[in-house]
Amino acid sequence: MAKITVDGKVFEVDPNNNLLQELLSHKQDLPYFCWHPSMGSVGSCRQCAVIEYANDDDQRGRQVMACMTSPREGARYSMDKAHQFRAQAIESIMTSHPHDCPVCEEGGECHLQDMTVMSGHTYRRYDGKKSTHNNQNLGPFIGHEMNRCITCYRCVRYYKDYAGGTDFSVQASHNHTYFGRFQDGSLESEFSGNLAEVCPTGVFTDKVFSKVYSRKWDLQSSPSVCAACGVGCNINPGERYGTLRRVVNRFNDEVNGYFLCDKGRFGTGYVNSAQRISVNMSRSAHDARPSEITPVDAKAKLLAMKGNAIGIGSPRASLEANYALRALVGKDNFYAGVSDVEFGLLNQVIDIYQNRPVHIASIKDIEKCDAILVLGEDVTNTAARIALALRQSVKNIGKEMAARIKLPMWQDAAIRTLAMDKKSPLYILSSHATRLDDIARQVHIGSAADSARIAFAVAHVLDSSAPAVTGLSDAEMALVNSIATDLKAAKHPLVVSGTSSLEPALLNAAANIATALGNGDQRGNLALCVPEANSLGLMLLMDGSQNSLGKAMQSGARQAIVLENDLYRRAPSATVDSFLSGLQQLAVLDHLQHRTGEAANLVLASGTFAETTGTFVNYEGRAQHFYATFKPVAAIQSSAKWLCDSEFGNEPRIHILTGGAAAILPNGYKLQKLTPGADWTFAGQRAPRQHHRYSGRTVMRAHLNVHEPKQEQDEDGLMNYSMEGVPATKDATIFNSPWAPGWNSNQSLFKFQKSAGGELKQGSHGERLFDENTGAKAWYAAVVQQAAISGFAQFPIYHLFGSEELTAQSEAIQAKATGAYVALNPADVARLGLGASDGVQVQHNGAVPYLARASITPGTVGISVGLHGLNYQNMTTAGVSLNKAANWQNPKDWRASNIIVSDAGSSSAYGRGTQG
């Protein structure tokens, strides 16, 4: 640490950091634009000017940019003396700004507004014409209003340099510099939504939010966790007038940091969907007309099933809801609502995490890794935030190079200059081209089973006591050796795999490599992706029970309660049909209607993540608590509450159920650390969900009744559905929306961090439930089961937009999604005699359009998962026969242009890496 003096005040600062970040860490108000805690310094905006004095005698000093300055021990600086320059900088930056704050979506949370006021520029002297630009249509997610641009370069630094996007750039020059695409068109990056948060003003805005716009201070917000995949990014949803308006990033330095993927940000439209189950329905028989029933009757009918029904849990419902169902039906009658293959894979993940000496890698860990093997997991589509993290990992070589010439780590542009196109090694073994191929040292296309064999061999090369594999070709052995060499040479090697390729051997091989990379106390990093927000939470609640969905369907049960689940996505359609038809009583609790729900006698309207409070366990076993953002209409209740009978006092506070789950989970005691405690208050009050500037409270219902109603109550405690109370920002664990005096935008976050860009003052990382295994190395046998294949060998293809059940019901996501399809090598297209507008009849399944992709191995077929038109669960491991579909016409939801892969769906030669 170094001691510096700034305007007479003494600060202890880290000399390895830049002066701006250090001053922000000390909560000083120094304006800036181009600097970003995740992206470092480039010195473009010149807004953070300070005066640096050479010595005690120096009265004049020289002006430097704080973001480009390493603080020196004993040095003297002044922020005050550079005030005039900063005002000039703002004044000139604003010469072409349209001053359209009243109609700007950024208004009220605009960093430019804040900095303008902070810098002291209030009176406009420029009287010339403004330079203007044309805006572009950037697709369904992001609005574009270039005239507001202040040319801070954050957007292009984020989109291109940070997120690896290729269809966005800076164009033209001087005061006509332009940020956009080469022509109108939907942004291709899966992380485009962050532009809205990175942009310090209203150039890039959340287009979905714009249509239902509300000022930040009028949104009711809560700390929440994204329910759209297994990564568990932290989010702040915002509500007004009973509809969910938007989702913004909630900082968690160990998980999502500052950034979300577009599925998480734009995929919550289903909460407001017209298809929402908003009333409770029952019917006497399958074919009878359903009739609406009161919540009291609905609950009575549900609880009446106790003792007779089995319960099928859900990987997308909270721990509390699953626990309540398990408690209602009894442990022995509680079944996992995931496919049987997935059931096995998830148990395997838990076994690896608990019983192998590996380090479970958080996203923060992943970003530190410097050699990576991605094993059969298309992370961009299955766990997108991890893909963004991997794009940072491969840049670590630049940091090493910088360290060698003593260049500070925050010198973003300089480090990129130094590293050029050099990347830390990343290898991908996959059954098809992926969106990370552009940063890979080598890509190997082959079946998941092939990939597993190669991976087992890598483990053996790394540690000869790991089981060996025979029969690999020379090319494969060369790949094995280069992977092993790079992983071994790395300081922080990482293996990323997961359940999505449906290949058990792949998980075992990943575990063997991570185990082999261990060395004493240092364990190899391993990240195993899981499909859904609470996949691991559900499986941990199974507590070793072998009650798979298949067993449920063979149980002979006559009554079943299905929690937040469409069984047709979990098992072959025929099996589900026969199971459901054997039931006398089927209760379904869910948000949206689906095939399973249509067969139910009792449908209960259950609250989404935005309307309920609970806990999810993410891919690394991290339990995270989410708070309801708003209270739904009376007919909708949280599944957890529906399922509670008198044993819990019918409607217990949520922590009672969390406590129940805690008793089952490993290290379950940690769950109580997720909140400051159910009876927490500050100065005698709970934390408000509404901003202290929340407007319209006394009038927003005046058209119904002039009497202001009592504020909605949250029985779960901690947070109010109102403005009353001490702002939640006092405690980061109940952090609903960052705001600080003078800092209305999300840039105010640094006021709540221990150091600018670092962890929140109260930590608030969630709690990791798995103890790291420190035992001796143990190996999984290098066994790869492979059924005999007749016809095509299929592999699953996932889509960030469309494969996930709920987000696929959001309008914005639908605009970026497509209906089901199969992907074939062009040679197979020819062999099947398919013309350009033909369809493919898939055995045991529907007829769908096809896509020719050169990167796909001949004889294999990629089959889309979760998209409308195919049920992947109908596929068998024995291969699939494909035929030209008769009388084919492409369905309306077939949008091939939305499919973005490395070989772009074309039949052009696959340009990167090697093919298996």
Place this chain on the structure above:
Amino acid sequence: MTLTNKPLTKNIEIGRAPFNFAQYQAAGGYQSVARALTYKPRDLMKLVQDSGLGGRGGAGFNTGLKWSFIPEPDGGPRYLVVNADEMEPGTFKDRLLMEHDPHLLIEGMITASIALQATMAYIFLRGEYKEAEHALLQAIKEAYAAGVLGKNIQGSTFSLDMALHTSAGRYICGEETALINALEGKRANPRFKPPFPQVSGLWGRPTLVNNVETICNIPGIVTNGVEWFKGLGINGQFGTRISGVSGRVKKPGCWEMPVGTTFRTLFEDYAGGMQDGYQLKAFLPGGGSTDFLMPEHLDLPMIPGDVAKAGSRLGTSLIMVLDDKTCPVGCIHNLIKFFAHESCGWCTPCRDGLPWSEHMLVKLENGEGSLKDIEILKEMCGYMAPGNTFCALAPGAAEPLQSGLKYFHDEFVEHVNHGCKYKQH
């Protein structure tokens, strides 16, 4: 090479085609290559450093010293890049050298590359210099044919390739790191230093960027030695350089003369003084991005330190003359308009300060300006001062403005009260 007091221009005869390889060699050319091959690279750098040769692009930094920062070879590529993007307003010396004696530049590049152990040499040429492009391409071809370029030059172990790149045309490409970006096909924005180009330049490899005239000095120094070079200068200076004059003088042009020559000698003896009917009002000593000097400064020697003491920069040492019948406000407006257009758009004071300044100058010229505008213009000069911007473009652009406001303040005020008197007849 025969000893001459005009080593840069001895082969130049306007109206005659430039020497081809054989003619150039017959005139003593390419001796420095063979000589350089007998040196250890570091000794060759030392030789150039000892000669006191300063960069001729405008900054004047010791060339040999700049070279010495290049790390030892590691087997990978190393680059010499010649900055031939001559876009400084009023500057046309490199053009003379390239159009009329391209082999001198090529010889200098080969010799410099031997010192630097460069594996590839680029000429980054201003796009408009079509004649220079043809001359250089022809000369490079001849040099390859003669075996002074390519593999194992003159039977040595040293190999060098050379290529010409014609710029798409931005003033900022004269900034060496922006030039490197442009050469890589990226936006011509300056880079932050460190890393310096010597360590991580073109495509992340060790790179030296030198001006054309600087490199053209190398053959003479290596062939004839340090003492010879030092003897060429006057007033305590070393070598020769090309200085010139544009504006309403009797004989505008550029000429090679000893370093240390006074402005008066250049202005009166070479350029023949002002045209009849015109008076010298002021002059920009070294391109558009230098402060005005006044007639009383004519006796200054063209030495960076002396010019700095008078409140300006020597820059490229090609002076632009402002006469008494040309509006100084219009002259400054013209320059600021150019610089505002050429701003790369990277940092705020340059990108947004220059267009605003231009706007106020337009108003003043049109008689729509106010005293407030003059005040803001003065403020702008401080705003764009060195240290406030990412590179030297805006501070350079502010130089004619700030000195103009000082020397011609009354004329600025007159523009507010009466409009531009120069336009009224």
